[in-house]
Amino acid sequence: MYTPDNVWKWEGDQGGKFGSLNQPTAGARFERDLPVGEHPLQLYSLGTPNGVKVTVLLEELLELGIDEAEYNAHLINIMEQDQFSSGFVKLNPNSKIPALYDKSTEVRVFESGSILLYLAEKHQKFLSKDLKKRTETMNWLFWQMGSAPYLGGGFGHFYAYAPEKIKYAIDRFSLETKRQLDVLDKHLQDYEYLAGDEYSIADMAVWPWYGALVEGRLYSAEEFLDVKSYENVVRWSALLKQRPAVKRGSVVNKTWGEEGQQLKERHSKNDFASLKL
Secondary structure (H helix, E strand, C coil): CCCCCCCCCCCCCCCCCCCCCCCCCCCCCECCCCCCCCCCEEEEECCCHHHHHHHHHHHHHHHCCCHHHCEEEEECCHHHCHHHEHHHHHHCCCCCCCEEEECCCCEEEECHHHHHHHHHHHHCCCCCCCHHHHHHHHHHHHHHHHHHHHHHHHHHHHHHHCCCCCHHHHHHHHHHHHHHHHHHHHHHCCCCECCECCCCHHHHHHHHHHHHHHCCCCCCCCCCCCHHHCHHHHHHHHHHHCCHHHHHHCCECCCCCCHHHCECCECCHHHHCCCCC
């Protein structure tokens, strides 16, 4: 049995896929400026669920003909520790993707939920002006931001990435992940989208995590968690997946999987031409 020391001490690499990345201190580890493209919005990201949230919204805004939402999506490869460059840390002191710089307003935005809210408010899209509907959207946006650490940092880590399988940890986070799926499933039994009858940034925030989970694209855990039993989440996920902007946003800054489903960087709408979406 492990008995914690009176004062915790860092012992270096913890093992596992991400063990060598983590340190108990913040700040830049090396000097390097970020690239800057021609478009108003500069996104620095990776095609993980948190990154997909933002690229889906950007593609949805472009789908509506909003040219001010044109963006350059620069790859931040977290396995190569790009997130610890001086340029990225200046943009996001927390060294997590995604991060956004808006050249038109000279505003930096970090944390995926904050980026969604910033873009939705700036362009007055996908966030209702009606107080009740807006609040319901925000309820589910913040629900996702609070829930993701249990699904990703908890279940995903101990089930898929930890150097050893710990039953207590896997059971604890499996229980919580299934409870979250049940929360969604019961809610979506009565509504088409999370905030009611309108597609919103709440759906864009939740889908890359829980949609990917029920579709078998997250941690290869679909059988283990019996995700297909959450029929309303499956229905909702399929509804979003068919949207052209979601198809495009899902492949931006993606560097794994089928070659025709990867777009390492996005600098023009023409970059999608060679992909199989």
